[in-house]
Amino acid sequence: MNSTILQKFISSANKQTGSLDTFVLEQRLMNAAMRSREWTALETAMGRANKAAAELVADEKTRLVAWHDLLADLGFPLDTASAKIISVVPPEYRLMLGDSCRKLKTAGNRARIENDCLRAFAGSAATTLAGIMEELYPDRKGTIYGKSGNARPAGSVPIVLDTAF
Numbered sequence: 558m559n560s561t562i563l564q565k566f567i568s569s570a571n572k573q574t575g576s577l578d579t580f581v582l583e584q585r586l587m588n589a590a591m592r593s594r595e596w597t598a599l600e601t602a603m604g605r606a607n608k609a610a611a612e613l614v615a616d617e618k619t620r621l622v623a624w625h626d627l628l629a630d631l632g633f634p635l636d637t638a639s640a641k642i643i644s645v646v647p648p649e650y651r652l653m654l655g656d657s658c659r660k661l662k663t664a665g666n667r668a669r670i671e672n673d674c675l676r677a678f679a680g681s682a683a684t685t686l687a688g689i690m691e692e693l694y695p696d697r698k699g700t701i702y703g704k705s706g707n708a709r710p711a712g713s714v715p716i717v718l719d720t721a722f
Contacts, residue, residue: 558630558631558646558647559630560650562623562626562627562630563627563630563646563650563654565623565626565627566620566623566624566626566627566654566657567653567654567657568623569616569619569620569622569623570620570623570657570658570660570661571657571660571661572616572619572620573613573616573617573619573620573661573664574657574660574661574664576609576612576613576616577613577661577664577665577667577668578664578667579609579612579613580606580609580610580612580613580668581664581667581668581671582609583602583605583606583609584606584668584671584672584675585671586598586602586605586606587599587602587603587606587675588671588674588675588678589602590602591675591678591679592678620661627642628642631645631646639654639658642654643655643658
């Protein structure tokens with residue numbers, strides 16, 4: 558077993574864990590801005606979340622390459638579970654590898670939960686707003702008006718209404 562390849566994987570997994578934590582923080586800031594209806598803060602938070610997501614994608618690619626290199630070095634197929642790999646590495650590396658995999662999985666679950674919460678809140682807000690608009694203007698269902706007052710086609714893209722509405 559090549560310890561350099563193992564260290565590379567552990568390092569990339571730890572870096573991706575940090576990226577996931579940053580992504581979760583940015584998602585929470587987006588959620589807070591959305592709930593408090595601070596649209597400027599929401600726009601800023603969305604930009605930062607997009608940047609964090611791009612970093613996360615790059616770190617995921619790097620970690621995946623390192624994982625495939627480790628599997629190839631140990632002679633295992635690509636679908637091998639991390640528990641199997643942890644059991645075959647030398648004892649002095651087991652704790653480090655196990656911790657890295659566990660932290661990565663935990664950070665991934667946190668990101669998934671935060672994403673689901675944000676999606677649920679935004680979805681319920683959109684449903685509520687659509688219901689209100691339909692009750693207020695049943696004849697205009699599916700019609701959105703721009704700043705100039707001209708009708709625009711309603712798509713599936715989200716819109717933000719000013720509180721003056």
